[in-house]
Amino acid sequence: MDELTVALAARDAAGLARRRRAVDSPQGAHVTVEGREVLHFGSNDYLGLASDPRLIAAAQRGAARFGVGAGASHLISGHFSAHDTLERELSDWVAPCADARALLFSTGYLANLAIVPVLCGRGDAVFGDRLNHACLNDAARLSRAQFIRYRHGDLDELSRRLTQSRAKRKLICTDAVFSMDGDIAPLPQLLELAEMHDAWLLVDDAHGFGVTGGGRGTLAHFGLAAERIVYMGTLGKAAGVSGAFVAAHRAVVETLLQTARPYVFTTASPPLLACALQASLAIIRDEPQRRERLSTLIACFRAGTATLPWRVLPSETAIQPLVVGDNAEVLALSAALWQRGLWVPAIRPPTVPQGTARLRIALSAAHAETDVTRLLAVLAALAERG
Ligand SMILES: Cc1ncc(COP(=O)(O)O)c(C=O)c1O
Known part of the structure; x- marks a missing residue:
């Protein structure tokens, strides 16, 4: 037990501890979590079918x-x-x-x-x-x-x-x-x-x-x-x-x-x-229109990332990572988004290589264009704050 406790504390200190959040609504662009509604960019429900x-x-x-x-x-x-x-x-x-x-x-x-x-x-x-x-x-x-x-x-x-x-x-x-x-x-x-x-x-x-x-x-x-x-x-x-x-x-x-x-x-x-x-x-x-809508959202997101300070990976799919690098930094960024009502999970090692911790932004046909522009605006504000 002592060994496990020490190992868990070391994980925590390295910014690697994970925690779950219990969702209390259907999957979608907006979900209810811990009593509040948040705009959600953390799901692989790319076509918005999970609650169809x-x-x-x-x-x-x-x-x-x-x-x-x-x-x-x-x-x-x-x-x-x-x-x-x-x-x-x-x-x-x-x-x-x-x-x-x-x-x-x-x-x-x-x-x-x-x-x-x-x-x-x-x-x-x-x-x-x-x-x-x-x-x-x-x-x-x-x-x-x-x-x-x-x-x-x-x-x-x-x-x-x-x-x-x-x-x-x-x-x-x-x-x-x-x-x-x-x-x-x-x-x-x-x-x-x-x-x-x-x-x-x-x-x-x-x-x-x-x-x-x-x-x-x-x-x-x-x-x-x-x-x-x-x-x-x-x-x-x-x-x-x-x-x-x-x-x-x-x-x-x-x-x-x-x-x-x-x-x-x-x-x-x-x-x-x-x-x-x-x-x-x-x-x-x-319903090919779902994929067309997703493509439009991807283009809208990518067009808005040029001025952000984080590395945007060359992805044309619904998975749009912003590489921050440091574990603690990506956790802080994800927490700041959460405080502003946006849920964007921080992905850290061993899921990604050391030094490439990132926000994994997942877009979905369930999102509206205004959801994407809101995410971009909050990211820009957080970047300016430093
Ligand atoms: C590339 C890849 N393969 C396989 C899996 C596992 O699929 P499942 O979640 O159905 O177990 C995942 C994600 O979970 C994945 O991203």
């Missing part, structure tokens, strides 16, 4: 029809017709290759923990971008394959490492949209390298699915399809609900279904969520 009445109604109908719990894992008796339909719709929508199928997972974290150890093991090698999400790194470690990390976006280093490798099987894994930087991975070049070295390419599109490529995700953004691509999309961000899916060649999906431990040994997600997700997918398909 059509998703809520679909979930309610799903609960009335199927109940609230799946009762068992998919392979025992927890696989429902709603899961099945959603899987078919997702594989048609993303279409990562001919003869593709999709498989639902309870979370993106679990999906990645499933994919990598199924495709690679001892004697194999996993190559990952240094800014990949933590769960891709954890998946690589779990696989027991050699884990080689290359500098962010450095295709020359990756190419060199692939050439040097004597591994039996190789897998390149990458965030499609980097979760804390917002930039898009060079997927065409990564696929080229994968082809050249006969490697798998695992594309984690947690922050692209629903938004990029007309909503089909980042493969569609680049017009890519290949049997060596394993696509992972999450359903708790732009899709507004919860869960994740893998879309890939049917042989890959069947292998995951048969052997992936994070698929086999966990209770299926409630079928009512699959019902809500069918409604979500219909909106992603039929």
Whole structure:
């Protein structure tokens, strides 16, 4: 106990302690937290679907029809017709290759923990971008394959490492949209390298699915399809609900279904969520205006950042980080925003590299242009105050 207490105090002193805030309203541009309404820039609900009445109604109908719990894992008796339909719709929508199928997972974290150890093991090698999400790194470690990390976006280093490798099987894994930087991975070049070295390419599109490529995700953004691509999309961000899916060649999906431990040994997600997700997918398909609105807000935000003293990263996505650097400074900035009624989370190591603590501003189609201009005005005022 003493050791834990000392370690917690050291965390706190380094500006690394985290705290949760309990939200007491639906997700949206404005949320109620600790008794006050704040303007919110901390959610991955990029299309504003998390509290859409059509998703809520679909979930309610799903609960009335199927109940609230799946009762068992998919392979025992927890696989429902709603899961099945959603899987078919997702594989048609993303279409990562001919003869593709999709498989639902309870979370993106679990999906990645499933994919990598199924495709690679001892004697194999996993190559990952240094800014990949933590769960891709954890998946690589779990696989027991050699884990080689290359500098962010450095295709020359990756190419060199692939050439040097004597591994039996190789897998390149990458965030499609980097979760804390917002930039898009060079997927065409990564696929080229994968082809050249006969490697798998695992594309984690947690922050692209629903938004990029007309909503089909980042493969569609680049017009890519290949049997060596394993696509992972999450359903708790732009899709507004919860869960994740893998879309890939049917042989890959069947292998995951048969052997992936994070698929086999966990209770299926409630079928009512699959019902809500069918409604979500219909909106992603039929309402491009949400993505257009998001693009307008992104342009509006970026146009207003030129005079701010913090480093604005070159992101064209809804993730717009302002890099402050120091942990204490970013906490103070986030607290000053909070005092003025704006919720913008401070992101610190180990989520981002040392010395690059930042405000992660996440824009959503739920925001109004005036919300963005208010954020810019408060940031400008705080910058002037110093
Ligand atoms: C790039 C990336 N992959 C995977 C995940 C995990 O997805 P989930 O939240 O569904 O577990 C996240 C975020 O949470 C992410 O940002």
